[in-house]
Amino acid sequence: MDSKVIGEKIAKARKEKNMSQAQLAQQIFISPQAVGKWERGESMPDITTFDRLAEVLGVDLNYFSENAPSVTAEILNVSESASTTTLVTENASGSHDRHVLINLTAADLQESDFAGVVLHKGKFKASSLRGADFSNADLTGSSFDASDAREANFNGANLAECHFSATDLSGASFAKSVLLRTALNMSGQGAKFVDASLVDVKLLKTDLRKTVFRNCTFTGVDFSYCDLRGIDFNGQTFDGVRFDKSALNDVSFQGATLRNVSFTVPFSLTNKSHLALKTINFDGAIMDKLTYLALKGLMVVDLSNVTIL
Numbered sequence: 001m002d003s004k005v006i007g008e009k010i011a012k013a014r015k016e017k018n019m020s021q022a023q024l025a026q027q028i029f030i031s032p033q034a035v036g037k038w039e040r041g042e043s044m045p046d047i048t049t050f051d052r053l054a055e056v057l058g059v060d061l062n063y064f065s066e067n068a069p070s071v072t073a074e075i076l077n078v079s080e081s082a083s084t085t086t087l088v089t090e091n092a093s094g095s096h097d098r099h100v101l102i103n104l105t106a107a108d109l110q111e112s113d114f115a116g117v118v119l120h121k122g123k124f125k126a127s128s129l130r131g132a133d134f135s136n137a138d139l140t141g142s143s144f145d146a147s148d149a150r151e152a153n154f155n156g157a158n159l160a161e162c163h164f165s166a167t168d169l170s171g172a173s174f175a176k177s178v179l180l181r182t183a184l185n186m187s188g189q190g191a192k193f194v195d196a197s198l199v200d201v202k203l204l205k206t207d208l209r210k211t212v213f214r215n216c217t218f219t220g221v222d223f224s225y226c227d228l229r230g231i232d233f234n235g236q237t238f239d240g241v242r243f244d245k246s247a248l249n250d251v252s253f254q255g256a257t258l259r260n261v262s263f264t265v266p267f268s269l270t271n272k273s274h275l276a277l278k279t280i281n282f283d284g285a286i287m288d289k290l291t292y293l294a295l296k297g298l299m300v301v302d303l304s305n306v307t308i309l
Contacts, residue, residue: 004041009064011039013057027056028106052106115153249276258287259309263295277301 014024014035021035028049037043045053054061104124111131122142129149136156143163151171160180169186175194184203189210196213200220207227217237224244228251235255244264265277278300286307287295295301 002041003038003044006044006064007039007041010035010045010053010057013059013063014039017057024056028052247276248280250279250281252281253285254281255284256282256286258285258291260288261291263298265298275300282306 014021020032021039022032025032025035030049034043038045050061050064054063057063104122104127106126107124108128109124109132110128112129112133114132114134114137116136117134118138119142120138120140122139123145124143124147125145127144127147129144129147129152131151131153132149133153134157135153137154138158139162140158141161142159143165144167145163145165147167149164149167149169149172151173152169153173154177155173155175157174157177159174159177159182161182162179163183165183165185167186169184169191170189172191173194174192174196177193177196179196179198179201181200182198182202184201184206186206189207190212192212192214193216194212194214196216198216198218198221201218202222203226204222205225208223208231209227209229211231213231213233213236215236218239218241220240221238222242222244223246224242226243226246228243229247229249231251233251233253233256237257238261239259240261241258242262244262248263263277277298280301282295282301282303283305284307286309288309292303292306292308296303
């Protein structure tokens with residue numbers, strides 16, 4: 001595929017629509033710089049973007065292949081398979097049926113029923129998923145990028161190796177869900193994780209202030225640079241977890257079990273923000289000796305009612 005030919009055609013169609021690079025970028029959820037690179041032939045849209053690009057510019061995929069039929073075939077053949085996802089559900093007899101093919105990118109899927117589906121490596125980019133039901137679905141390897149998933153139901157879902165990037169999960173529910181090697185860079189507040197298992201999960205630079213964690217297990221979880229102020233972790237289990245440079249004001253670990261857990265402060269030891277550690281409640285917590293000694297070394301943490309394993 002000739003990137004310069006494709007770029008020239010994108011620029012021509014954009015100008016005929018009286019659109020700026022910024023306006024085009026906004027409609028296909030990318031940066032204006034990326035559009036500029038396309039038009040200069042320095043890069044090309046990925047396969048799943050061609051459909052949306054053609055729709056916004058008011059052309060069909062054949063437009064990009066004028067005087068180059070092989071390009072049309074390449075775009076059409078690969079795009080058709082890449083921009084759609086097969087949903088598979090189990091019927092009453094226990095066999096699996098294949099149902100519809102849907103385009104999940106920039107789609108309006110509010111309150112849609114995905115319950116029980118098997119959807120591996122699905123792509124929900126800039127999609128409206130508010131109130132969607134993903135309960136008991138197998139979503140292994142799926143990505144949710146810049147999507148609105150407020151009040152979505154992920155109860156009992158398999159979210160192994162899923163990626164949530166800049167996704168609004170306000171009020172979303174993750175009861176009894178499985179999160180394995182899952183990345184959660186989310187916005188919004190009030191997501192609920194109840195009876196959930198989190199293994200090798202990354203929650204980096206994320207505002208979790210009103211997130212609910214109840215009766216969860218955390219193994220190899222990274223909470224670095226998160227805002228956890230006021231979070232209740234009472235009675236929950238932490239093994240190999242990092243709370244590095246996170247805001248931990250008024251966080252409670254009452255009755256929690258902590259093994260090999262790392263805490264470092266966001267600023268220097270001389271900064272008054274270091275005193276925020278004094279507000280952490282470890283009353284009745286159980287921890288291994290190394291975790292205990294590391295916290296003791298911070299000098300301001302109250303460990304008077306902690307049991308050492």
